[in-house]
Each structure stands twice: as structure tokens, then as C-alpha cells.
Amino acid sequence: ARAADLAVKAGHAHGLLHGAPLAHKDMFYRAGEVCSCGSKIRADFVPDYTATVLKRLDAAGGIELGRLNMAEFALGPTGHNDHFGRCRNPWNPEYISGGSSSGAGAAVAAGLVFGALGSDTGGSVRLPAAACGIVGIKPTLGRVSRYGTMPLSHSLDCIGVLARNVGDCARVLSVIGGADDADGMSSRHPVPDYERDLDDAANPGSLAGVRVGVPDRYYDEGLDQEVAELLAASRAVLEAQGAKIVDVPIGDHSALNDLASVILAAEAATLHLPWLRDRPKDYSDQTRARLLAGLGMPATLYAQVLQARARLLEQLLRETFVRCDLLHIPV
Secondary structure (H helix, E strand, O other), X not given: OHHHHHHHHOOOOOOOOOOOEEEEEOOEOOOOOOXXXXXXXXXXXXXXXXXXXXXXXXXXXXXXXXEEOOOHHHOOOOOOOOOOOOOEEOOEEEEEOOOOOHHHHHHHHXXXXXXXXXXXXXXXXXXXXXXXXXXXXXXXXOOEOOOOEOOOOOOOOEEEEEEOOHXXXXXXXXXXXXXXOOOOOOOOOXXXXXXXXXXXXXXXXOOOOOEEEEEOOOOOOOOOHHXXXXXXXXXXXXXXXXXXXXXXXXXXXXXHHHHHHHHHHHHHHHXXXXXXXXXXXXXXXXXXXXXXXXXOOOHHHHHXXXXXXXXXXXXXXXXXXXXXXXXXXXX
């Protein structure tokens, strides 16, 4: 940090994140540094290579302060960890921080860091962002390289960003996004200047022409009155900025959740099979139970779900996103 300050004084500052304090979910490998993945099994794991995202943050001038707590192996939505302790919400220590990127959400909300990296396989960036009152983005699969990061589900894992506002998320995503020869699933599409796109000098803040879709069946199981009021207030803000609110069909979302659970359970259990066989007692009870459930998934069911995914995605695009540019839903 002192070197970064001296560079600024000397007129040599460089990089979009020059001097910015950062810390990340404890699943991003840095050569020679412990990376526990929130687990007892990897409590002493020291990788010999560095994650692509960390290299890109380093090159942009970011300063990493340390590792942040997380749910064990990223399998937990609340922020509890039987090995390293519960991650508490900085707004109210009696509340959950959300997970599995629990420490990232709490550290950003507490103002300890400018931003933090997390991962999102089934909500692990979006949940702590919501619980801690900050901004989280789960990018499109492949937008950010996963090389050098702890895997959980190879067809669902995404690296995401947590920060205190949208502009900060845009800046970090601009730095870490892009193709990576070390990750064959990374996208070759050019990375936009997300921060510039937010700041349209001709019409700052305008959402003119943007269609915001309100799903028709998303709330079949009931909606809390306080949440409903907040959603209505949020839509009013968007309308005031020129957005058009439209009703859209979304289909049976609970069915999509069930299919996603099959993929996550099967892929995670496959990855953890050697440890489940040799070190089952080193998992917490909850994590071990979730992983063992995946071992009971028939291969035929997993294959059927993978086949259905492309069809359901195409249906969502054809029936929903022809009518809107984005969906407006609570986390």
C-alpha cells in the first residue's frame, strides 16, 4: 500500500484498481499461500500456481489483504462454518450473512475492502449480496476464467463480484473478465467497458427503451407484504428513469430449481468422491450429507437433465426474453 501511494505521488499510478484494498473468498489459489476452501480437509493446502483472476487483479494494481471465510467447499447458503466459525452480518451480528461467499459479503458491507471475489453455483454471490445490502453480480458462464479456483460443479460454477455499488462491480468485472487459454470454457467474446456503459454522458441514468419484465408465476407460493412493497418501490424508480414495466411468462420455476439441484449434487459428489471415501469424518455433518445425496443420483437422471437444459433455456429465451430485456425479481 505504501508503494502504491508513492507511485501516485510520483505520477506513476497505473491500473483500474491501483491501491484498492481487496480480499476474497478462501477458494482462489495463490502460489505459496494456504487456501482452505472453508474446510478441514484442505486446511493446509498450498497451491503452486495462482488463479487467473488474482493475476488480473494484481496487474490492475489491487492489494489483497487476506482470505475471507466461506461455507465449507461452497456448500451452504447461510454463512455457517463448523470448522472456522459462523460469519456474522455486519448490520446485525444475530443475522446471517448469506452464503456461501459469506465473508466476501460481510467484509464489503462492513467497508473493510473495496470489493471481493466470490463464486456462484446456486446463489452464492447473490445471497450474501442480498443479506448484507450490497451489490453482487453472477456473470454469464464463461465470462470469467475459473482457472486456479476451487471447483464445485463444472457446468454451473461462475466467478462473481461483490462490491458496495454497481459501478465498483463494473470496474472489477472489466478487470477479471475475458478469455483465458488455461480455461477451455472461458468465452472468447470481447469484454465490454462495463463502467463506461453505465456512465452514458449523453443521458446519464436513463433507462429509456429498457423493458423490465415482471414474471407471472414467480410468486405462486406467496409473497411477503414487506417484500412486495419494496419490489413495487423499486419498479417505480425504474419507471421514473424511463424503463417500461411489462408482464412476462416464466413457466414453472420450481421445476428448474429441481433440475439444477440434480446437476449440482451429481457433479459435486463426483468431485468429492475420493475424500468421501477416505476422509468422511473431516466434513461437517451438513456438507457430508449434501454430498452423499449426490452419490445416489442415477446417471440416467443426470443425463436427462443435461439434455433438458438446452431445451428449457431456449424456451425461456423464446417465451420470456423476446418480451423483455431483464427480469425484476427478489433474490
